[in-house]
Structure formats: structure tokens, C-alpha cells
Amino acid sequence: MSKAGRITAFFVLLPSIVLLAIFVYGLIWGTLTTSLTDLERVAALRGLPGQFIGAENYERLVNSGLERRFRIDMVNTVFFTLSFIAACLASGLGLAVLIDQKIQFEGVFRTIFLFPMALSFVVTGVVWRWLFQQNSGLNVLPTAIGLPAGNFSWHLSQDKLFTFNWADVPNILVMVVCGLVIYFALNAYMKKKSQRAAFLAAVAFLLLMLVTFNVPNQAAPLRSEEHGFNVALFSITIAAAWQMSGYTMAMYLAGLRGISDDLREAARVDGATELGVYRHIVLPLLQPITLSAMIILGHISLKIFDLVYTIGGENPLQIDMPGLYMYFVTFRSGDYGRGAAIATIMLIMVAIVIVPYLATSLRKERN
């Protein structure tokens, strides 16, 4: 690029750089520093700065009896994110494959499936709130074909699956990491990088031993309280997936259209069944799409607020999310320090999902 061109480029970019620096990174920094103070409404009204209290807000969120709601929210978020991504990917892929069968009026179906995405989550929430009413809505659907009405209480259900103790969370986290390491070890082994595989296997073994001797739990002693997967989250998953599956379908459809017919033909010539074509040709080629979809869906579900608020209102903890709690703590209780700590934790969760993706795609571009 010429020197003049570079200078022009700099000045063209300058406004966005300045705006980003102030309104994104400046405010992130502001939230971060606030989260280390005890700033609250009355002090703020008096124009006083908060006292620096270190990580006290974070410790309280993780371990104080007063913050059980936050821990319920964290567990809810993890389960909701997993079930939401799974539901969207499955239904999106299914719809895309169906539409890809060279059907008539393809455009019409595509539009119909995409329409829910044009709605705001608030509208979706209100509609599904009606559908989830116990004595009307979805529960009476079976009576249309002569079956007895259902009595599932949807978003108000108090049932839990997979209950576990909060004090076991350090062990569970280490187990998850261990699982990932084993996965990479197997991957390396398949690619015949035996040295790397052996190293990773050793790490996995070490982690497993740590868990066996209960080291993580003792290193980070947490409160003993029961948590679990609230069945009520299924309703949020259904509503959210209803809205986002069309979008996932569009992504997959673009991917499917990118796979040349020659490849499929070649597979068929080699004797693959129609299922085999999908299993060995289509799905592997769709992997990058799946990854992008997971990232986009994941950051939506981690930050979700409006859908849950319109379906559940203020306090039903079985579907509560950190975004709601952050709002209540900050703007209702006026506890700005603690609210900022929750916001920071949410930012870190989203960063865990997004940063590795950005890093790999940047690296790819450079190559």
C-alpha cells in the first residue's frame, strides 16, 4: 500500500477506533474497576467514589449464602446454553437438509422458517408465555386428537435433573478439562503424533488422580448446596430455538450449497448409501458452519435477558439468568459494585466462547 493510501486508511478508521476505545473498551474498563469497589446508590447520589474492596464482590457471588440466586443462574446458563445450541443445530440442520432436497416452492419454505428471526425476543416471549399456560396453550394440544390434556407446568416446573452439590464444582470443572485433554490426546493419536498424544495422556492421568484424591474441592472449598438442571429451562429452550433455528438453517443451507454435486456423485459411485453420503461427505464439510453457528448461538444464550423476562417475569428462579440478576442487583438494589462484578463474569463467559474462535479465524486469514 502506498504511503498516502495508508494515511487515508488511518484517518478513515480513526472515528471508529476512537468510538470503540471510549464506548466499548473504556466502559469495559469502567465496569471492571467498579466491580472491585463497594459503590452503591446512596454514595453515588452523594457523588462519592466507592471504596476499593478487592475481589470481595466476586467471593460473595461464588460463596455467600446471600448469593444462592447467582449460582442458580450460573447453572441455568450452562444448561440452557447447551440445550439451546443442541436444539438449534439439530433443527437447523434438519430443516436445511429437507429444503436442500430440490423441493418445489423452496423460497416460500425458506422464508417461513426464517420469519421468526424477524421478531424481537420480547414478542416471542409474550407469545410463548401464552402457549405455556397450564390450562390452555400447549397442554390442551393433545385433546385435538382425542388424547388427554397434558399437565406439564412448563416454565413454572420446579423439577430438577442431574442434581449435584455446589461444593463439587471444582472437581467437576477439572473433570471437564480432563475430558477435553483426553479428546485432544485421541486426536493426536489418530494423526500419528504419538509424542504429543503421550504427553496429553499423562496430563489427563494427572488430572484424574487429582480428582480421585479430591484435591480441587479442597483447594477451593465451596458452600454445600444442591443445584441441578431445572426442567423449566426446556420451555425457554423451545421458545429460543423456535426463533433461532431458521437462522441456523440459513447458515447450513449456505454450507450445503457450497458442497459440489461432483463430490456427492463420486461418493455414490464409490457405493455410498444416501445416509453414507451425509455421514462421510456432507457433515465433515459442514464442520466450520457448525462452529460458527455455535459461537453465534452461544453468545446469544449467555447474554439472554428479554426472552426470560417476558416469559417468567421477575423472580422465578428455575429460569433465572445472570443477565436478569445483574439488572436487578444494579438498578433495583442500587448495588453497583456487585452488579458490575456479575457483568464482568458474564463478559468473561462470552470471551471464553468467542476469543478462541476469533484467534483461529485470524490465524487462518493470515495464512
Added chain:
Amino acid sequence: MSNRKFYALLLLTAVLLTLGIASLSVHAQDVSGDLEIFSWWVGGGEAAGLEALIARFGELYPDVNVINSAVAGGSGVNAQAVLSSRMQGGDPPDTFQVHAGSELNDTWVAAGVMEPLNFIYEEEGWTESYPEGLISLISDAEGNIYSVPVNIHRSNVMWYVPANLEQWGVTVPATWEEFVTTTCPALLAADVTPLAVGQAWTQMHLWESVALGVLGPEAYAGLWTGDTDWASAEVTSVFETYGQVLACSNSDRDGLSWQDASQRVINGEAAFNVMGDWAAGYFLVDLALEPGVGFAWSASPGTEGAFLMLSDTFGLPVGAPNREAAVAWLRFLGSAEAQDIFNPLKGSLPANTDADIENTELYNAYFQDAYTDWTTNAIVGSLAHGAVGYGEFKDGFSNILAVFATDGDVAAAQAIAVELWNEVYGE
């Protein structure tokens, strides 16, 4: 007529007209400009009451342009969030709605952003016409009064339909124990929901009625002064009773607004509902029911002789853009005339004792009854409605009740309540 004569006549008419208007608006003096009134009254009787007040104020002060900025959200939850950021940004409204008691004192007065209104009270002679107990709720230790109450509501009221109770063969329980051991099983056997309960804040509303019923007014008041120990056996029995009472309620609580819950009693799906006396407004105005026949009331079990109160008031923030108009509004708001305009529509008691409470056309049978209680009962403040424990305690406590609704663990709930109390009020 020549042109010049015509213009002279026109000018004369204009001058006369101006003089006429000026003499009409002797009240208005030189009060003019915009007056922004900030509240959370957006629907039903309360919005109608506010509109009627603004209309009458407009007759008295025609030069004032009233801006009604109301933010929706029950009990003012969203309005307070908006108000906080406006106050911090140095953009206060001219006057705003705030609950008497802790909500006023522990937030706005503590932050030093309210102007004392003693001069209005003295000039209007209100120190005589407002009950002493109410004035002390809106004053600081030095005797500065910070707001003007418009109404009084009662929180501990239990609503029912007399004919339905007769049909199911139950009577109004006198204590929560009687409700849990006798009334509730009988109603369950008849396949009726004993108690209709709605979403989160209505559960806290129920909790305070249970606490008052179990503890009695003195020990209940002690919860907020530190005289009643949150770790005591009495408080344990409050949570136990509350758990038993919840077990007698509908399971879809979080899906119901307070109106939905009250409606279930009228529909005959549920026997009782504990709600503030704004429910009377709902029954009378929205559902057009006759008091004593279509619906009836009693103090919630065990709270006979105690009045769990809350009061809506308006204050004057420091730096109000149009202080003069705000003061004129507050003077009007506290007058007996304004209270008689507002309260019959909103369905509440007048705070000013000079109001025409004996007028049965304005105040129906329910309010006659409630007013007698207000003037004779022991008065305690409501937690769910900002009179006591506002802010961090109330929000933390609503989380405790939300968890309790899912697991019913009395010991855990009480332990965390103790922790919360120490954190907020300890030292």
C-alpha cells in the same frame, strides 16, 4: 368603521380579556412553566386519580404545563431505576412519587437530595391535620419533613366471597394456625385452592401478613428496629407457618399477577387472597361488585387490631427545575380537596384527616371500615411496599423467598435472613 377604530377596539378587548384572565387566576400568581411529575401510576384507578388531580391543578394554575412522566412497573420497581439514573445525572424531575418510610429516608434523604418541606406544613397547618405517626415516617431525626403523603393503604387484608365460603362450609380463619390446620384441609377436600397467590412481590406481601399474624405488631415492628432477633424461635415459626401457608396455595404462583390471583377468588376457584386494599378498587371499579356481597374482607389471620400500612408520597428534589410550580403542586396535593379527588378513584384512604371521610358517596363501606381501623389500630410498616427495610434488605429478602418457594427449607431461609440482616443493618 375605519380601520384605525377597529384596531383600537380590538386592542381594548384584548386588554380587558387579559385582565379578566388575570383576575380569574388569582391562585396562579406568577407560577408558570413546565412541571414534571414523576410516578409509577400508569393504569387503573391510580392513573385515573392522578389525571383527575392534574386536571384540577390545571384549573387552579392555568399557566403551568404539567408533564406526567409515569414509568410502568408494579410497586415502582422500574420507575426507581429510571429515577436513580436521572438523579445521578443531575436531571431530577420537579417532584416524584416515593413510598413513605424507609424508601424515602434510606435512599433519597440519606443521599441528601431532598428539600425539607416544613415550611409548607407550617403555612398550611398540616402538622395538625396529618397523623403524628405518619409524619414521623417521612421525617429525619432532626424533625425535617421530606414529603407530602397523598394516601394510606392497608396491606394485611384477606379477601373472600361470603356465599362461596358458606357453600364450602368454612369460616374466615382467625389465626394462621387455624387456616393451616382446619380451613386449608377442608377446602382442599372440596377441591378448592385455599389461598390464591401471585408472582414474586405478592409472595413478600403474603410473608409480611404471615409475620405480623404470627409475631403480633410489637415483635413485627421489632424486626426492623433490631428488637426482635431474626435468629429467634419466633422467626423460625414465621417461616414454618409461611411454608405451610404456601403449601395451601396454587402452584402456578409465578404466572399470576395480583389481579389474576384476586380474580380466582371471585371466580370461585380459590377461597382467599391476601392483598392490599387496592384490591377493593379492583373489585368495585373493574369488576363492579357490591361490597359485602360480591366480595368481603377481614384483617388477614391473626392481625386483627393491627394495620400494616404503606403510603404514597411526593417530595421535592434539590435542584428541581421549576421549584415554584413543584411547591404549588405539593401544597395542592396535601389539601383535603385534592385527597378527596384522588383517593376515591385510587381506592385508598386520605392521609389528611381534614378530608371528607364521612361522605359515603366518596368513600364506600370498605373505606369507612378501614378508616376506623387506621385511626384505632396499632400501625406497622410494610416491607413489600417500602415502609421498612427498603433497598438491599428488601431485594436480598425477595431472593430468600424465591429460593424458599422452590425448596421450603426453613432453617436455610432463616440463616440467610440473619446473615442479610447483619450485613445490611449490623455493626
